[in-house]
Structures are given as C-alpha cells and as structure tokens.
Amino acid sequence: MIMTKTILHIDLDTFYVSVERLLHSELQKKPLLVGGTGDRGVVAACSYETRGFGVHSGMPMKMARELCPEAVVIRGNAGTYSKHSDMVTEIIKEQVPLFEKSSIDEFYADLSGMDRFFGAYKYATEMRQKIIKETGLPISFGLSVNKVVSKVATNEAKPNNQLKIDEGYEKHFLAPLSIRKIPMVGDKTYQTLRHLGLRQILNIQQMPIGVMQRVLGANGTVIWKRANGVDNSPVIPFCERKSISTERTFDRDTIDVHRLKGVLIAMTENLAYQLRRGQKLTACISVKVRYSDFNTYSKQLRIPYTSADHILIPKILELFKNLYNRRLLVRLVGIRFSHLVSGNYQIDLFDDTEEIVNLYHAMDTIRERYGDKSVIRASGLGAKTIGRMHNPFNGKPPVVLAHRKQ
Secondary structure, three states: OOOOOOEEEEEEOOHHHHHHHHHOHHHOOOOEEEEOOOOOOEEEEEOHHHHOOOOOOOOEHHHHHHHOOOOEEEOOOHHHHHHHHHHHHHHHHHHOOOEEEEEOOEEEEEOOOHHHOOOHHHHHHHHHHHHHHHHOOOEEEEEEOOHHHHHHHHHHHOOOOEEEOOOOOHHHHHOOOEHHHOOOOOHHHHHHHHHOOOOEHHHHHOOOHHHHHHHHOHHHHHHHHHHOOOOOOOOOOOOOOOEEEEEEEEEEEEOOHHHHHHHHHHHHHHHHHHHHHOOEEEEEEEEEEEEOOOOEEEEEEEEEEEOOHHHHHHHHHHHHHHHOOOOOOEEEEEEEEEOOEEOOOOOOOOOOOHHHHHHHHHHHHHHHHHOOOOEEEHHHOOOHHHOOOOOOOOOOOOEEEOOOOO
16 A cells, blocks of 8 residues: 655745844834845845735845835845754754755655654644744745645745645645746746646646647646646755855955955855854865956865864965956855864864964854854954844944954
C-alpha cells in the first residue's frame, strides 16, 4: 500500500516588514516599504497597506514611492532578518524530522504518516502557534498532498492563517483561482496564457496537455500538471549553508577609494559578526567589483579559519587593492565568506591579546542587544547606506571604535 504524502508549506507573512514592526512598534499599521532606498533600489518587501496602491515586491523603489508617497521607507538589515529566520528554523528543526528551507522566510516539511499518531493538521497548528508565541512573527501555512498545492493554499490562507486541502480536492481547490496563482507563472507566461483566453486555473485543467506543450514547450507540461494539482517534487532535507555574502550597489557610480574601503570595512564587520553569532569560521574570502561598464571581477584568498574582524578586514582590503586596478567608476562591491565550518573564535597566540578577545565579546553583546550596526569602526562610518534608516537607540548614536592600524 502506497502511503499518501502530507506536505506542509510554511511562510512568514511579509517577513521583513513583520521583523521591522516587531522591533519598532510605532510602525504598526503604517504603510511600510523595505529595500534599497536610492533610485536604483528595489522593494524587497511591502506591507499589506501599500498593496492597494499597486505596490509589490521587486518593484523599483522610486516607482513604489510615487504610488504610495506616505509609505515609510526602510533600507533593512540582512543580519537582523537572518537572526529571526534562524529562530524559526530552530523551532522547526526541533519539531519535524524532515524539512526544507527554501528561502529566508519559507519552509516545507514532510509530515507523511503523522496522521496515524498525532494528526498532521493538529500538529502543524500547534507548531505554528509555538512559532508565533516564541518569535512574535505572523505565520501562515498550507497543508496538502504535495508542495505545489500546499504553497498555493498558504497564499490563500494569508495573512496570518492556515488552510488544509483534503486529499482528492486539489483540483477543486485550484479551479476558481487565477492562473497567476500557479507557482512558476511569471508575467510573461501569464500574458501568453491570457492571450489564449485563459483566466482561471479551471481553464487549464480543461485543456489538453498537448496544447500547453505546443504553446510553452516543456514548461507547458509542468504548468498543466500544477494546475491539476499534480506534483511529485520531494522535500529536500535542510543543510547548513556553506557561505555568506553581501554586496552593495551604489546610487551613483563612484571612484572614491576612501568611500569604497569604508563600505568594505563595514560589510566585513557585519559578516564577521554573523559568523560569530552562528558559531561559524571561514577559510576562504572573496571580493567582487563591478564597474560602470558592467564588467565584473573577483578575487579570492584561502586563509586560516577565523571570524575575527581584525584578521578579515586587512585581507579584504588587500584583495580589493589587488583587484581594483582599472581606475574606472565602480557600480557595485561585494564580499563573500565561504568554506564555513562550525566553531567559535579562538585566541591567536601570536596576534591577539586578552584585551582584543574581551573587546569582541563586549561588541557582540551590544550588537545582540541593540542590533548588528550598533557598534562600528570609525573607518566604516562612510558607508552610511549600510546602516538602518531608523536608529535602535532612539536617537542615540552608535558606539564608534577608532580604527586601529592593521
């Protein structure tokens, strides 16, 4: 006898917005945009209050501001969002034997066979309540026999709700929905299907699969199956990521080397803190530079395992010095730490003093309490756009460390 699959899809509602509101209660119920704040920036997340104005994620920030001028705009903080995502991940890891983390705010879990013992829907409900209680974040889920139907169910359940689709009712559930609701149907595919006169998923269900194949090729087959609630893709077991990275696109291309170095220092500090917080060490670092003509270059360097700013910063600046030799305007810089392993920062008997080790402990304690941009090196102050738009100190400036010559 073949056991029916039971797949749970979990989505943290408007995740970046929800984290900002959790940390700053004055943002509750206000229209909120999170993303790049310059003219080249895009909307990473938007609150439900902005959607009535036509705003959506992925939209240019400039356009979003024009559509909803009263919205509060926040650059956001990747380290803060990763921290809250990790909190949810740890809860799910404790609760289910097999889960997939498909993005920073989205998860799948295989609860097959659980109905015989606990009841999958009841178990998922209790886990959702646990996440809400322990993190303070709103969360929605969908439960069905496969990943596609569960994902669509989650989107229909939002905001902050849950929905179960019983086995055998997949097509019935999907039929009245817009074809845009099918995962993998983007703007271009949507327009192609609309030109065929298709509006609802029911229209695709009634269509011969051969027609979809002729119009969309292999993708037509996949979309037809999804419209009919057919999906055999497995839940891919979660594994720790092997690298962390960050990059910065400038509002205006620059040749200011002092500013570029300041940005790199601030980025390195932030990534190094993320390593220490996650009890990770890196053994390979790389720097990326994209020029105004869009040519992109990178260099990497193997180093002894570390998570220490004062070791990483000089190495990053050295890579940049060797890389930045065209003397053209720079559009983007990026940093990546790879070859990650679990481990805590340990004192280097040749370089470090007790004072340095205690300093890292003190800095990280402040960052843990007030945010990962609350302590910065003076040399990183030029990287203004790395910081947050509003200050976790309620107007008080961050602690600034004088930059010691490396």
